[in-house]
Amino acid sequence: MSHAAATSSTPADQWVPSHCSMCYHGCPILAHVKDGVLVKIEGNPTAPATRGRLCPKGNAGAMRLYDPKRLKVPMRRTNPEKGLDIDPGWEEISWDKALNILEAKLRAVRDKDPNLLAMGGFNTHSWHWGNAFGLSFGTSNTCKNLFSAMGHMCGNGAHTAGEMIHNSMNTHPDLEYAEFTMIVGAALGECYQSAVAYGRILGDAKGREKFKLVVVDPQQSRAAAMAEEWVPIRPATDGAMLLAMMHVLLHEANIYDAHYLRVHTNAGYLIGADGYPLRHAQSGKPLVWDLATNQAREYDDPAIDPDQLALLGRFQTTVGEGQPGFQLLHDHLRQYTPEWAEPITSVSAETIRRLANELGQAAHIGETIEIDGKTYPYRPASVSGYRGLSTHTNALHTSWAMELINVLIGSTRAVGGARAWIGTMMPTSPATTLPGPDGLIFTPFQPHAFSFPPKMSSIPEYFPVAFDAGLLCYETQAHPEQYGNTPIEMLINEGGNPVLTGMNTQSTIEGLKAIPYMVDITLYVDETALFADLVLPDVTYLERWAWEGMWSVEDEGIQIQQPVVQPLYGIPHSADIYIELANRLGTMTGPLGFSSFLNMMQMTGGATEAVSQATVNDITHSYRSAKEYVETYVRAVAPQDEALVWKQGHNLKSKPAFKRYVPDCFGGHRIPLYSNWLKQVGDDLRRNMEAHDVFAKVPGLDPERVFFEYAPLPFWHPSVIENELPEFDLYAINWRTAIGGVGAGTVPATNAWLLEAAERDPYFARILINSSTARKKNLDDGQRVCVESPHGRIEGLLKYTETIHPEVLGTIGCWGHITDAAVAKGRGPGNFNSLLGRGLKYMGPSTLQAECAARVKIYPA
Ligand SMILES: Nc1nc2c(c(=O)[nH]1)N[C@H]1C(S)=C(S)[C@@H](COP(=O)(O)OP(=O)(O)OC[C@H]3O[C@@H](n4cnc5c(=O)[nH]c(N)nc54)[C@H](O)[C@@H]3O)O[C@H]1N2
Ligand SMILES: Nc1nc2c(c(=O)[nH]1)N[C@H]1C(S)=C(S)[C@@H](COP(=O)(O)OP(=O)(O)OC[C@H]3O[C@@H](n4cnc5c(=O)[nH]c(N)nc54)[C@H](O)[C@@H]3O)O[C@H]1N2
Ligand code: SF4
Ligand SMILES: [Mo]
Numbered sequence: 088m089s090h091a092a093a094t095s096s097t098p099a100d101q102w103v104p105s106h107c108s109m110c111y112h113g114c115p116i117l118a119h120v121k122d123g124v125l126v127k128i129e130g131n132p133t134a135p136a137t138r139g140r141l142c143p144k145g146n147a148g149a150m151r152l153y154d155p156k157r158l159k160v161p162m163r164r165t166n167p168e169k170g171l172d173i174d175p176g177w178e179e180i181s182w183d184k185a186l187n188i189l190e191a192k193l194r195a196v197r198d199k200d201p202n203l204l205a206m207g208g209f210n211t212h213s214w215h216w217g218n219a220f221g222l223s224f225g226t227s228n229t230c231k232n233l234f235s236a237m238g239h240m241c242g243n244g245a246h247t248a249g250e251m252i253h254n255s256m257n258t259h260p261d262l263e264y265a266e267f268t269m270i271v272g273a274a275l276g277e278c279y280q281s282a283v284a285y286g287r288i289l290g291d292a293k294g295r296e297k298f299k300l301v302v303v304d305p306q307q308s309r310a311a312a313m314a315e316e317w318v319p320i321r322p323a324t325d326g327a328m329l330l331a332m333m334h335v336l337l338h339e340a341n342i343y344d345a346h347y348l349r350v351h352t353n354a355g356y357l358i359g360a361d362g363y364p365l366r367h368a369q370s371g372k373p374l375v376w377d378l379a380t381n382q383a384r385e386y387d388d389p390a391i392d393p394d395q396l397a398l399l400g401r402f403q404t405t406v407g408e409g410q411p412g413f414q415l416l417h418d419h420l421r422q423y424t425p426e427w428a429e430p431i432t433s434v435s436a437e438t439i440r441r442l443a444n445e446l447g448q449a450a451h452i453g454e455t456i457e458i459d460g461k462t463y464p465y466r467p468a469s470v471s472g473y474r475g476l477s478t479h480t481n482a483l484h485t486s487w488a489m490e491l492i493n494v495l496i497g498s499t500r501a502v503g504g505a506r507a508w509i510g511t512m513m514p515t516s517p518a519t520t521l522p523g524p525d526g527l528i529f530t531p532f533q534p535h536a537f538s539f540p541p542k543m544s545s546i547p548e549y550f551p552v553a554f555d556a557g558l559l560c561y562e563t564q565a566h567p568e569q570y571g572n573t574p575i576e577m578l579i580n581e582g583g584n585p586v587l588t589g590m591n592t593q594s595t596i597e598g599l600k601a602i603p604y605m606v607d608i609t610l611y612v613d614e615t616a617l618f619a620d621l622v623l624p625d626v627t628y629l630e631r632w633a634w635e636g637m638w639s640v641e642d643e644g645i646q647i648q649q650p651v652v653q654p655l656y657g658i659p660h661s662a663d664i665y666i667e668l669a670n671r672l673g674t675m676t677g678p679l680g681f682s683s684f685l686n687m688m689q690m691t692g693g694a695t696e697a698v699s700q701a702t703v704n705d706i707t708h709s710y711r712s713a714k715e716y717v718e719t720y721v722r723a724v725a726p727q728d729e730a731l732v733w734k735q736g737h738n739l740k741s742k743p744a745f746k747r748y749v750p751d752c753f754g755g756h757r758i759p760l761y762s763n764w765l766k767q768v769g770d771d772l773r774r775n776m777e778a779h780d781v782f783a784k785v786p787g788l789d790p791e792r793v794f795f796e797y798a799p800l801p802f803w804h805p806s807v808i809e810n811e812l813p814e815f816d817l818y819a820i821n822w823r824t825a826i827g828g829v830g831a832g833t834v835p836a837t838n839a840w841l842l843e844a845a846e847r848d849p850y851f852a853r854i855l856i857n858s859s860t861a862r863k864k865n866l867d868d869g870q871r872v873c874v875e876s877p878h879g880r881i882e883g884l885l886k887y888t889e890t891i892h893p894e895v896l897g898t899i900g901c902w903g904h905i906t907d908a909a910v911a912k913g914r915g916p917g918n919f920n921s922l923l924g925r926g927l928k929y930m931g932p933s934t935l936q937a938e939c940a941a942r943v944k945i946y947p948a
Contacts, residue, residue: 088900089109090500094903098201099121099122100119100121100122100127101119101120102117102118102119102806103117103118103120103649103651104118104131104647104649104734104735104736104737105117105118105330105628105629105647105648105649105651105736106131106628106635106646106647106648106736106737107128107141107144107145107148107628108126108210108520108627108628108633108648109142109144109145109147109151109628109834110144110278110834111210111638112280112281112282112283112284112638112639113144113281113373113635113638113639113646113734114130114131114134114137114141114145114281114283114284115129115130115131115133115134115137115646115735115737115739116127116129116130116131116141116145116148116736117130117131117132117736118629118651118652120651122437123466123652123653124170125149125152125153125629125652126149127149127774128141128145128146128149129141130145130283130827131735131736133735133737134285134642134737134739135279135641135642135739135740135741135801136281136283136288136639136641136642136739136741137283137284137287138287140283140287140938141283142281142282142283142286142826143826143841143844144825144827144834144835144838144841144915145283145388146730147630147838147841148627148628148629149839150838150839150840150841151610151628151629151837151838152625152627152629152652152655153655154611154837154838154839156611156837156907156909156910157610157611157624157627157655157656157908158609158610158611158612158616158622158624158625158908159624159655159656159658159821160179160180160624160656161179161180161181161182161184161185161621161622161623161624161778162177162178162179162180162612162621163177163178163180163185163188163620163621163622163687164176164177164178164619164620164621165177165178167927169599169600169617169618169904170596170600170617171223171586171596171614171617172615175617175619176355177622180539182657185621185623186664186667186668186671188621189606189621189664189668190668190671190672191225192577192604192606193668193672194672196240196576196577197225197672199225200573200574201224201225201226202226202227202228202521202542202575203226203229203230203573203575203576203577204221204224204226204575204576204577204578204579205221205226205229205233205234205544205560205575205577205578205579206218206220206221206226206228206229206230206233206578206579206581207232207233207234207235207557207560207578207579207580207583208232208233208235208580208581208582208583208584208608209232209235209237209581209582209583210237210581210587211584211912213581213582213608213661215473215685215686215688215716215806215882216581216661216662216665216685216713217229217579217581217661217665218230218684218688219665219681219684219685219687219688220615220668220669220677220681220684221415222664222684223669223674223675223679223681223684224672224674224682225679227542227543227610228542228543228544228575230545231547231555231556231557232555232557233543233544233545233555233557233560233578234544234557234558234560234578234580234581234585234587234598235557235558235582235583235585235589236557236583236585236590236893236937237555237557237583237589238555238556238557239553239554239556239557239558239559239930239935239936239937240588240589240590240937240939241474241477241478241553242256242257242473242474242477242478242554242864242933243477243482243553243555243934243935243936243937244476244477244478244481244482244483244486244931244936245257245258245473245474245476245480245482245486245555246477246532247351247436247483247486247532247552247933247934248483248486248487248489248490248553248555249486249490249508250510250530250532251490251530251532251759251762251764251765252487252490252491252494252499252752252759253490253497253499253500253507253520253528253758254507254510254520254521254528254530254531254532254759255508255509255510256505256508256509256510256531257471257473257503257506257508258469258471258489258490258493258499258505258506258508259279259280259471259506259508259640260275260469260471260504260505260506260507260745261467261469261501261502261503261504261505261508262285262288262289263292263503264292264293264456264465264467264502264503265292265298265467265468265469265503265504266298266299266451266467266468266503267299267301267445267446267449267450267467267468267469268292268298268299268300268301268468268471268472269301269302269303269442269469269470269471270300270301270302270303270304270310270314270471270472271303271304271328271329271470271471271472271475271476271489272303272304272325272472272473272474272475272476272477273310273471273472273473273474273475273476274308274309274310274473274822274823274825275289275300275302275308275309275310276309276310276313276825277308277309277823277824277825278823278824278825280639280640282825284639284641285936286825288641289310289313291685292361293313293523296926299315299316299319299445299449299868300313300314300315300316301315301316301318301442301445302314302316302317302318302883303312303318303320303325303434304317304318304319304320304474304475304688305319305320305321305322305326305475305818305820305890305892305895305897306319306822306890306891306895306897307319307853307890307891309824309825312890312891317889318434318438318442319433319434319892320432320433320434320892320893321431321432321433321818321895322479322806322818322820322892322895322940323479323480323805323806323808323809323818323938323940324431324432324805324806325432325472325475325476325485325489326481326484326485326488326801326803326804327423327427327428327431328432328434328439328472328867329445329485329488329489329492330420330423330428330488330801330802330803331424331427331428331436331439331490331551332421332439332442332443332446332470332492333420333443333488333492333495334420334421334422334423334425334666335425335439335440335443335444335447336443336446336447336492336495336496337416337417337420337495338417338420338421339440339443339630340443340447342444342447342448342450342452342496343452343495343496343497344450344453344454344464344466344495344497344498345394345398346393346394346450346497347396347464347494347497347501347749347758348413348494348495348497349393349394349396350750350757351397351499351654351749351750351757351758352392352494352757352758352759352760353373353412353417353525353526353757353758353759353760353761354398354411354412354413354760354761355375355376355386355396355397355412355413355538356373356374356375356386356411356412356525356761356838357373357374357376357402357409357410357412358409358410358411358415358761358763358799359373359384359405359406359407359408359409360407361410362763362766362799363399363406363763363766363767363811364409364525364763365383365404365406365409366404366406367385368405368406370385372385372386372387372435372526373385373386373525373526373611374386374404374406374409375391375396375397375411376396376397376400376404376409376411376784377390377391377392377395377396377397377800378395378396378397379391379392379395379666383402383404383406383409384404386525386526387457387526391584397411397851398411398414398920399411399414399417400414400760401412401414412760412761413760413761415761415799415800416491416760416761416800418473418877419800419802423803424436424502425437425439425440425443426438427517431803431805432611433526433892434596435705445495445655446468446470446492446496446504447468449467449468450466450467450468450496450497450504451465451466451467451468452466454466454497454663455504456503458502458744458748459743459744459745460782461744463501463502463744463748463749464497464501464502464748464749465501465502465503466497466498466501466502466504467498467501467502467503467504468496468498468503469493469498469503469504470489470492470493470505471489471493471505472486472489474823474939475822476489477526477822478937478938478939478940479806479808479931479936479938479939479940480667480806480807480808480929480930480931480932480938481803481804481805481806481931482931482934482936483552483796483801483901483931483933483934483936484796484801484802484803484804485801486513486766487801488801490505491760491801492497493505494679494758494760495839499749499758500747500748500749500752500753501748501749502744502750506640506747507518507640507747507752508638508640509638510530520752520753520754521754521756522755522756522757523755523756523875524756526756527756527757527758527759527764528753528754528756528757528758528803529756532554534551534768534771535547535548535550535551535552535553536548536551537551537771537772537775537776538826539571539775539779539781540571540572540573541570541571541572543566543572544559544560544574544575545557545559545560545563545935546559546570546571546572549776549781549785549788549793549934550793550933550934551768551772552765552768552933552934553931553933553934553936554934555935556935557585557589558585558589558590558595558828558937559721559930559935561585561589561594561595561597561598561599562594562600562787562925562926562927564598564599564601565594565597565598565600565601565890566787567786568786569785569786570785570787570788571781571784571785571787574601574602575602576602576603576604577602577603577604577605577606578602578604578605578606579605579606579608580605580606580607580608580609580615581607581608581609581625581661582608582609582625583615584613584614584615584901585615585805585884585907586599586613586614586617586618587613587614587901587902587903587904587918587920588830588901588920589920589937590920590923590924590925590929590937590938590939591877591878591879591920591921591923591924591925591926591929592918592920592921593878593879593921593925594774594925596618597825599615599618600618602618604620604621605618605619605621605624606619606620606621606622606623607618607621607623608622608623608624608625608661608664609622609623609624609625610624610625610627610837611906611908611909612906612907612908613837613904613906613908613909614903614904614905614906616906617906617945619855623661623664624656624658625658625661626650626654626655626658626659626660626661628648628656629650629651629652630650630651630652630653630658630747631648631649631654631660631713632647632648632649632650632660632662632708632712632713632714632716632847633647633648633713633719634646634647634717634720634721635647635648635715638921639739641741642739642742643739643740643742643744643746644725644728644737644738644739644740645720645721645724645725645732645737645738645739646732646736646737646738646739647717647721647732647733647736647737648717649714649717649736660712660713662712662713662716662760663712664808665681665682666711666712666713668708669681670709675709675710676706676707676708676709677706678706680706681707681710682706682708682709682710683706683819683850685710685716686708686935689719689720690722694783704873706908707895717729721733722834725738748780754763761799761800762799762800763799765796765798765799766797766798766799768797769794769796769797769798769933770797772793772794772797775795776790776793777787782849783788787926787927788925788927792865792927792928792932793932795932795933795935796931796932796933796934797933806938806940807924807928807929807938808924808938808941808942809942810906811876811877811942812877813913814944815875815876815877815941815942815943815944816894816942816944817860817894817895817942817943817944817945818892818894818895818896818940818941818942818943819874819876819896819897819898819919819922819938819940819941819943820893820895820896820897820939821897821898821899821900821919821939822897822900823900826841826844827841827845827848827851827852827899834909835900835911836902836904836909836910837904837908837909837910837911838910839910842911844909849886850886850888851886851899852883852898852899852902852915852916853883853884853886853898853916854872854874854881854883854884854885854886854896854897854898854916855886855888855890855891855896855897855898856886856887856888856896857887857888857889857891857892857893858887858888858889859893860893860894860896861887864945864946866885866945866947867885868885868886868887869884869885869886870884870885870947870948871883871884871885871947871948872884872885872945872946872947872948873945873946873947873948874896874898874916874922874943874944874945875922875943875944875945875946876922876923876924876941876942876943877924877942878921878922878923878924878925878941879914879922879923880921880922881898881903881917881918881919881921881922882916882917882948883898883915883916883917884916896943896945898916898919899915899916899919900919900920901918901919901920902914902915902916902917902918902919903915903916903917903918903919903921922941922943923937923938923939923941924938924941
């Protein structure tokens, strides 16, 4: 067995290093290729977190590569009428002809207004190319997962909250050292981080004597099944539980890490009556109250003994009266008692109280631990979660409450506590923190700049802290008169199938029909491709060049993707399509050229400035291939490891302790316990919108909602689904599993091996309901039923279970395939997302997070 990169002189038997893209975790792989044919994929044993293992989807990659249902040639539509049940009248055309059509369309759009082009979709593999192409074309309609379900249906709430608190797209438990880990709505060990790495790490943790896992989830996920305690909760109410837990910590148990709050957060900054920090008259620096001398001082005054900094109280200074942010949080949490949360969440006050105490006690406040010869705070307790917590209209405040609990007990980035994931810019080293204003960390996640009229289809100008807003594009495209945007005239969509993955199918379809010309670069003619005017086949991850910054919480470094076999059917890499088009359009070089923007993408991928200036920041350069771009990247980012990266596909190393943990990980900067940042964003937005009289001109915006969430501290507000009529007496949710995942996992639907394996599970693609609820409704196990929301309906077979909250039913998401490309065509209960509401009302007021739970009724079909 020889491990080597694929070369043009291909040995008869080789193992090619690359990484998996069956989901976004990117586990390193070795592909066994015999005589040019991929015969097996294995995990790459040199990878520190995954250690030579793969999940079922990773193992099934060969089925994607050799899937006979793949799109093989370009096709153009001959029937101008568009609809799910309308035959596009596909006509196969040559690549030459396809490129000529594309060039002509792009020229026509650009002559009119480059902003009429939108670059959409974008899975993890393609974001550099499409975005760089869009930017060099001159459109603003790129870079925000436009027209796609990513972000918006994914973790918008968690991303904004995580970025705000510790420059990380989310929080993960430090299972290596944890004693008490509470997971709120995440498929730990399956999807929430790589199933491969986290399956092992969770297994190790479970083997330790002192480890308690608590899973809060309306259904008994596999993580919950492994947990010491499963807490079934009513969907979309987690925020109430989390706020009540903070109430218990501060108002009952008196547990908080005062030292951490004083040194690593802005908890002691004095906040004035206007909600903003009191500032030193000369220096403008925020003031704190020094109890040792009983006077206000600049926060960074070296004369202050940090432990003498006031966290509670009210103080008179020469610039006004102020209270520490911590005092404001303390007062604010008084209202959120466990008794208040019980009827909202259905979790008993006693349970909430007990869990808060267990969390607080397991935090070992004050203790330290030595790792690699250095002493760190030891706080082996945390709360974390992902989509279950974040995919509701109250996502931001719920995710924020989750982040703040960890801050209160000093566990954010402490040993055993809450770890960072990647930061916004996906640097090679996850979630590096940089200095920002007022002694706080800086996050590259900055509010979107205001402009009126809006430049982007997803109107982030009105929603500056929304991570992305892809699906709103469908509403704005179909109803520009409501939103004040200019509809686009051409969309290039690459990857993604929003007809199935986006909220409210009808809204997506209306938006797609309103796009005059759509190009879809895709593996299959899926449900979204049915609306395209031109479909272009793409290569799979086993046939392409790509690089990744690291998506794992565990490691740092880079990895590459390279063709393990020559692309089938002569399909070019989409990058090569963009390169060809940029050359034809004359947009390849120059400061705003395609190459420059590609180089910029390398910078966001971790190319250090010194190296980049020398090697990649050449504005006269023309990239000739995806391969060359990947080579340049490797050279720029990992100059010392170049040979290693080519040999083993990566240079990943376990992230050293000093980069993971406080104090060093914050580089001496603080995290915000009190977010005058968010308040400021809201105040600026209001000023801008009033100055432009936006609400008078844009009827689709509701001023009550637009500004609603911009507060300095998280508060409770119920999800929009609580307003549905009482006849919709149940909640409907769906979830991922390691094999039958949804987003990034219409995967088993188009993979015969995975579908066969998934369907052996008698619960797969059934409508799961608590048997006691079903009996009350006289519905039998196995019966065919309809599930109806105010927005749509699905129909499938009922399955009794004891492992779901009695008010909740659950089924597979993103199903309902109707094209021949999917082996799952015609199977399962239809498309869950047709149950979801549409438009701004069903999105988080500031995050645009789509509400992914619905209120439904159920009856015999
Ligand atoms: N195997 C696999 N791995 C994947 C993917 C995949 O498709 N397959 N997709 C990748 C992607 S794109 C993402 S975003 C991540 C997502 O990773 P996760 O967020 O972990 O995935 P989900 O299963 O969508 O949601 C997690 C849990 O939330 C629960 N839940 C639903 N509603 C609520 C609620 O209101 N409250 C609470 N507390 N829980 C709730 C569900 O029952 C489920 O157990 O996974 C990534 N990894
Ligand atoms: N009901 C429900 N809806 C959801 C979710 C959920 O849990 N439940 N999850 C949400 C989340 S977290 C996310 S991230 C989104 C994901 O939403 P999408 O991005 O739309 O979904 P995926 O399943 O990742 O992508 C599916 C499409 O990508 C194509 N594809 C795969 N590989 C390639 C490739 O190499 N090149 C090209 N060009 N195309 C490729 C496949 O052919 C398929 O058509 O879904 C969201 N929607
Ligand atoms: S978790 Fe599975 S599907 Fe995802 S990258 Fe790793 S091996 Fe591939
Ligand atoms: Mo996602």
